[in-house]
Amino acid sequence: MSEVLTASRIPLENYAEVVGAGEIEELRALAKPLRGRSIEMINSTAVGGGVAEILNRLVPLAEELDLGIRWDVMKGAEEFFDVTKSFHNALHGEPYHAKPKDFEIFLSYNEQNRATLPLDAEFVVIHDPQPAALIDARKPSSNHWVWRCHIDLSHPNRAVWDFLEKFVTRYDGAMFSSPEFSRQLSIPQYLFYPAIDPLSEKNCPLDSEFIEQVLRRYQIDPQRPILTQISRFDRLKDPVGVIRAYRIVKRYFDCQLVLAGGSASDDPEGALVLKDVLRAAEQDPDIKILELPAWAPLEVNALQRASTIVVQKSLREGFGLTVSEALWKKKPVVASAVGGIPSQIIHKHTGLLAHSVEGTAYQIRFLLSHPQIAAKLGENGHEHVKENFLITQKLKRYLALFLMLDRGL
DSSP states (O other), X not given: OOOOOOOOOOOGGGGHHHHOHHHHHHHHHHHXXXXXOEEEEEESOSSSSHHHHHHHHHHHHHHHTTOEEEEEEOOOOHHHHHHHHHHHHHHTTOOOOOOHHHHHHHHHHHHHHHHHSOOOSSEEEEESSTTGGGGGGOOTTSSEEEEEOOSOOSSOOHHHHHHHHHHHTTSSEEEESSGGGOOOOSSOEXXXXXXXXXXXXXXXXXXXXXXXXXXXXXXXXXXXXXXXXXXXXXXXXXXXXXXXXXXXXXXXXXXXXXXXXXXXXXXXXXXXXXXXXXXXXXXXXXXXXXXXXXXXXXXXXXXXXXXXXXXXXXXXXXXOHHHHHHHHTTOOEEEESOTTHHHHOOBTTTBEEESSHHHXXXXXXXXXXXXXXXXXXXXXXXXXXXXXXXXXXXXXXXXXXXXXXXXXX
16 A cells, blocks of 8 residues: 655754754664664554554654655455454453454454555554554564554453464564553553644644634534543544533532544544534533544634633543643643543643542632632643654654664664
């Protein structure tokens, strides 16, 4: 398959305004020994979800450093993505009874993709479970393969993980978004935080007129508190739970709720979850349910910047880039204490953590009652993201990893 069409290029030098010139020089120095070396990134979707979004920003920056990088997306029919969505939920700890046919479908589509993808780069990075079995295409001692897992593996379904582990242990290393996700593996494991691009359309500064225009378009009142969750319509993001928390808060504050998101091409459950959300909203005029396409980053940016409080009430979460996005915009965030979220939300310092619908509602009420504390959390959160979760830092970690692999360290 041909390379994925990535975002328009932003010169690397532009990031010096955000991270400092020294950081850019360090990137160039790390990349120098890798110039011209071939890198192949492979995942299961070009649109929707955090992985595609990261690669969309990472690949152009790597190209500017003269790396021979390409991004390929594996092909699959509906039956494959039904199975891998079930695997995804099971690896997050959801109940699942694995059937032999599920594993056969998984292996069949991986075999088909081995016949069509290049898989000959010096460094091959396989993202998440869907393409994990592509490792069968690796020739002995020919190149370096690493597996990048973006999901929470702290309590995986045993049958699904035992099946995948046979492939994972054949890689040169595995990368996880949190120390809690690591497994007992015979290969090296690395901590790799996901990241946002501060200069992308989703995160760049916006003028107030555009923000007001977006609010008018979706009939959102800027004079009343706005609670927002930006996420795919996915059961593990618990949008129905967000509605329940909003209803509790509504007893005390005349607020509005915005649930904005879309779907990923490798997630067949989105339409069903959206129906449940619409049913739970019960035609409340103060609940705005917005299906936004992946090409509406400016609208997402505007909604986050207009929000009084951003919520991320996930039941399971690999990381939750929407948390970093909101913190970057200096917004107070109330989020579930699950997965990679506590790496971003340091309780009572960069945001507030919750463990239930009632807890989420309580924390939202607290912040609405204490706007000065809310503002301070937003300021702290912005600095935390700047230090840890920007795309330049992620690129630096990849460069360091490739150098380590190349030198057999």
